Amino acid sequence: MEEPSELFVLGVARLLRYTYGGLLLTFLAVVVAPCETKIAVDALGPVLSPLAALGLGAAIYVVSRHVIGELALFRLTHSIHRWWDSKRQRATTSAVQFVQNLGVDNWEARSAYTAVRKQHLEPVEPRPLDVVHSELHMLYITSIETFIAAVLLGFQQRLFACVAMFVVFLVFLASAVAADIVQSQNECLVFKTRKIGIVEFLTAQGYLQSPGIGRQLLDCEERERNDGVFQRAKSMCQPYYNAESSVPGHDMMHVERVIKLASIISEGADVDQRLVRLAALLHDVGHRRTEGVELRDHATTSGKIAVEILENIPELGHAEVRDIVKAIRRHSDLNSASDSLLTRIVRDADRLDGMGAIGIMRTCMHRHRLPLYDAQRPFEVDGTSESKISTLVHALVRSVEWQSMLTVPKAMELGRTRCEFLVGFLGQLAKEIGCSEEDLATLSSTVGNALRQRNRVSVGR
Secondary structure, eight states: OOOOHHHHHHHHHHHHHHHHHHHHHHHHHHHHHHHHHHHHHHHHHHHHHHHHHHHHHHHHHHHIIIIIIIIHHHHHHHHHHHHHHHHHOOOOOHHHHHHTTOOHHHHHHHHHHHHHIISSOOOOTTTHHHHHHHHHHHHHHHHHHHHHHHHHHHTOOOOHHHHHHHHHHHHHHHHHHHHHHHHHHHHHHHHHHHHHHHHHHHHHSSSSSSSHHHHHHHHHHHHHHHHHHHHHHHHHOOOHHHHHHHTTOOOHHHHHHHHHHHHHHHHTTTSSSSHHHHHHHHHHTTTTTTEEESSSSSHHHHHHHHHHHHOOOOOOOOOOHHHHHHHHTTTSSSSTOOOOOOHHHHHHHHHHTHHHHHHHHHHHHHHHTTTTTOOOSOOSSOOSGGGGSSHHHHHHHHHHHHHGGGHHHHHHHHHHHHHHHHHHHHHHHHHHHTEEEOHHHHHHHHHHHHOOOOOOOOOOO
């Protein structure tokens, strides 16, 4: 039970944040339009004037926090925070991004984050967090109102006052954004210590539809942190992925997604999970360009570099290094009955990351020099081998084909959703570019051919 003094302090804090906007607006009104403000105060009288300011302050606070904050300020700070994390090449420190990484849809991430903050944390924690968020919004209110005042002073041609007020606006806006990011970082640290509980909470609330995958991602991250061999291999291969000669779409972010996908689809399989993570980590380490030209056989080059890295890790035996390197060298080949289970897992995980929404984005990054489509025959392709791909549409058709080439049961299950998304995207594209009936028939035939069974090898579990 809270002490009376604590209740008093909280009551004063609540009164202050609900009235602050009105009091500040009154002060700025005196600066911008003193005569008009005096007339309004005299008309309202000594009783209604302060009440009007308090009521206006409450309205400003509600609009700022629940309308402007949700529609604009949250998006601004979240975008800046993500950019800052990517610039520093580190794991996310944003509480909202952390929730998204667990598998919550982007459009639900904000409400899921709020639910975690207000309902899942211990009873003593949400209130201090709520007070901090209120203080942040007071900074935002100050920046908004000083910006409006600066604009009005500009209309009055009071240039010195306008510039001074605009500087105040910039200072408060920068302070608000910086404080918001720091607060999000602190919340993210708390969330990361309770990942499993948060996954279960979000599943119970309906934000996560596939709790098994969310839990597997957490388990994968936990294994990575506790695996000293993996961490040493990762530190040695990062310079290759971060080099200027690396190929767009085959960077460290792609590798991290492939590692997680490989861990998910190999769950329960008769394979060493440590070897799965290492093979996925190193599978594209040699995928780079020489004098602007992409290497043709990047898998072989990746295998050679992997040998150099793995031979510096004494905990790995010769047979383990051999199996990892073999999987890396064959991960870009067509399916073969002689492929090991490790090879099939890495290959399927790599193919999955080339399908769905992320596959479309990676195709546009990797093949940005290609035309979008052939205007004369947009969906007619001569083949989907690397040498036959001449447009982005052809590359996407090849991604559709990968669904029929997946061999690991869990990969086939995950690939089905991604393949359906790709086919729907191609259908929508056909409508938007005004395809003829003949082109639509070609698209249907092309997708059908791509989805036919090809090089399918069953994998024992």
